[in-house]
Amino acid sequence: MTVATETKQDVLEPLIYDLSVPGRTGVNLPDCDVPETPLPDDLLRDDLKLPEVGELQVVRHFLKLSQLNYSIDKGFYPLGSCTMKYNPKLNEDMARLPGFALQHPLSDEAGSQGALALMYQLQEWLAELSGFEAVSLAPAAGAQGEFSGILMIRNYHLDRGDSERTKILVPNSAHGTNPATVTMAGFDVIELPSDDKGNVDLEALRTVCKEKGPQIAGMMITVPSTLGLFEAHILDVIEIVHEAGGLMYMDGANMNALMGQVKPGELGFDVMHYNLHKTFSTPHGGGGPGSGPVGVGDKLKPFLPGPIVEITEEPTEDEEAPVYGFKMPEKSIGRMKAFHGNFGMHVRAYAYIRIYGGEGLREVSRHAVLNANYIRAQLLDTYKVPYPRYCGHEFVLEGRFPEAEGIHALDISKRLMDYGYHPPTNYFPLIVPEALLIEPTETETKDELDGFIDAMKQIAEEARNDPDLLHDAPHTAPVKRLDEVKAAKDLILCCAPALPSVGD
């Protein structure tokens, strides 16, 4: 997408369609040296407007666009709740190995043993990391993992002959996908308040379980929460919901704080999803694509989305490899996606886990938590931190100052761009006013963290002494302050000539 602006002169880089000149080509094909077979007339069309540009123009166009972009490879990217961790280049090398990259999704099992072995091992490692019995790699992204998990909970209750359970509990600190998933799966959301320490309000939970117990299908909760806080009463929460007959779903978005520290399956969770594009360093943003495997305990194991990879033939001798094959679990909720999930992401996550190993992943989480707590502690005197506790891998602060009225979180974020940093997440979670959600991840050096801390402190000074510096920010970015109201109300994403719709 290109940023639409008012006048031609303001356009940083035109759309590729605007560079098009009739007759210009990028590639010269040799004359055809085999007999030609004309395409059937009904498959030909002359209304498909493709840009006509030379190769060099294409290269320059996309290079310029990439230079306008900001990425983790370019600088610090503390976008809370997103875990924008560095994606090691070795992952990319592995995913491009021809045996993986050129594998056809319809290859038979005998011809895919290497890929199947990798998927099997990844299933096992993810299960081990989280204390679950079984894992399906099928879901294409976190939201689809959530959807799979809630469908499994639904089918579990229906399978027991219980169709009264139509409600799912969701804390008010939850990410918006949680209530959206619940609604999409046909359940009603019951929102739970948080207490003054940012935990689930246990009394409210007890009350709702007492009043509506037989209607409660389960609870979705993120640990650590989107406030970056470990749910201090998690064992109580799980026990109360289980006693009411509900199942526990853990949103694993924040697993980067937990690896090697605590296993959700052992805490009593029945199901969770992993975000390979967060915790396991596969690309995040720009379409990824994501990958959202689900792990389950014994209750939900038969309902896993499929197919999953199993050993179909144990080796007869020590040195021999087993034979792997696909299997649909007994009462599977079905396929979530064509073929076998986003396999390229499985390769990258496998490479990541393999390189770090168990102890290495434990260190990853320790450093992610340490880095977040370091920034939090350094900013405590400058910004209001609404929940003064040790945080997990991220923390939230308030982007406002009592003595600088008119300064909002958004102004601070825009000003951070002038200091060369990607802004943190704004206005989320919703229960914190002017929220700034900061997640440094484990891969940043102390120098980098100190630079960010200094920038945050300087911006706080500027907010008091020169507020317009913040209001007008960013000053150094390729595009200045965007008109967010216009962007939300006049949704015009592209200025290419409108294509006639089919049938016109």
Added chain:
Amino acid sequence: MADLKYPEDLKYAESDEWIRIDGDEAVVGISDFAQDALNDIVYIELKEVGEVIEVGEPFGEVESVKAASELVLPVSGEIIEINSDLEDDPEVINADPYGAGWMVKIKITDDSNLAKLMDVEAYKAFNEDR
């Protein structure tokens, strides 16, 4: 924050809706504090005339550049009129939350929650602590 308006003749809910009672009818909107916290409002969706809504249930949804929020009815009632001008110009809610930015007019079906709503002093104090 100091300039926010707090009309004396209204009752306020903790979820930041105001209600102006007129006999067995009432007009509902969101407070100046709420519109200020939401920032520029870009979209509003209201339920339809004739719908009967229980206290605490949503009568619509408002979306700003920051967030989407449910609009909750402070007392039970039937919607008898909606402010359809807001659909094209939701920014009116920012400019005039107690006047042209009103949202729905209801016929009260159960006013038992009225006693739990805040008067202007209580609502001001409530907002001081947020």
